[in-house]
Amino acid sequence: MAALPALLVMGVSGSGKSTVGAQLASELGWRFYDADDYHPEENRVKMGKGIPLNDQDRIPWLCNLHDILLRDVTSGQHVILACSALKKVYRDILIRGKNGAPPKCDEPGKEGKPTEVQLLVVYLSGSFEVISGRLLKRKGHFMPPELLQSQFDILEPPSAPENFIQISVDKSLPEMIAIIMEALK
Numbered sequence: 001m002a003a004l005p006a007l008l009v010m011g012v013s014g015s016g017k018s019t020v021g022a023q024l025a026s027e028l029g030w031r032f033y034d035a036d037d038y039h040p041e042e043n044r045v046k047m048g049k050g051i052p053l054n055d056q057d058r059i060p061w062l063c064n065l066h067d068i069l070l071r072d073v074t075s076g077q078h079v080i081l082a083c084s085a086l087k088k089v090y091r092d093i094l095i096r097g098k099n100g101a102p103p104k105c106d107e108p109g110k111e112g113k114p115t116e117v118q119l120l121v122v123y124l125s126g127s128f129e130v131i132s133g134r135l136l137k138r139k140g141h142f143m144p145p146e147l148l149q150s151q152f153d154i155l156e157p158p159s160a161p162e163n164f165i166q167i168s169v170d171k172s173l174p175e176m177i178a179i180i181m182e183a184l185k
């Protein structure tokens with residue numbers, strides 16, 4: 001197990017992952033990754049056409065993110081990832097890479113090296129009405145609001161024994177940051 005935990009901010013599109021993750025990283029001085037920036041072009045084009053991604057589209061993307069997280073935490077870098085990570089199996093891939101699911105990640109680390117990322121999951125939960133309202137106002141993003149229902153359809157909120165906290169999207173950004181800071185103590 002890697003020594004440092006990585007922080008995953010997850011939830012459906014528009015739940016505030018990027019906003020919360022970036023603000024937290026700025027306050028803590030941790031490295032921030034937005035999973036949106038790591039989608040291959042095909043995935044962006046697909047979402048842009050209003051077609052939801054499927055497991056085949058997401059698995060290589062998640063494996064790549066696992067590799068990035070593992071590299072950082074094993075080198076002592078604190079890291080925050082904003083990523084939808086809607087299903088339990090997706091979070092398992094972020095933790096274990098290809099061992100968390102069907103093929104397509106890099107080889108696991110050599111003997112003695114950690115191959116798992118310890119994750120603290122921050123789940124941003126909210127109603128369809130509130131989140132779709134925010135998406136309709138958001139400008140300059142490739143994700144069409146019409147895809148939101150498909151995200152709620154497959155969402156598997158984290159549950160024990162996952163290491164997680166849940167925060168309502170109805171809270172203000174400073175309130176959310178304060179709750180996460182408290183959880184990190």
Ligand SMILES: Nc1ncnc2c1ncn2[C@@H]1O[C@H](COP(=O)(O)OP(=O)(O)O)[C@@H](O)[C@H]1O
Nearest residue numbers: 012013014015016017018019134138171172173
């Ligand atoms: N706590 C909050 N309260 C009100 N609006 C928020 C909050 N967090 C984010 N937003 C707004 O909601 C929209 C979606 O946030 P964003 O961070 O892009 O979500 P995601 O990364 O999950 O898609 C943005 O316009 C953002 O400014």
Ligand SMILES: O=C(O)[C@H](O)[C@@H](O)[C@H](O)[C@H](O)COP(=O)(O)O
Nearest residue numbers: 012013014018036053058084143
């Ligand atoms: O797994 C997926 O279907 C995508 O990752 C999706 O969940 C993600 O939400 C988009 O990349 C849009 O980006 P935002 O979440 O920032 O709206």
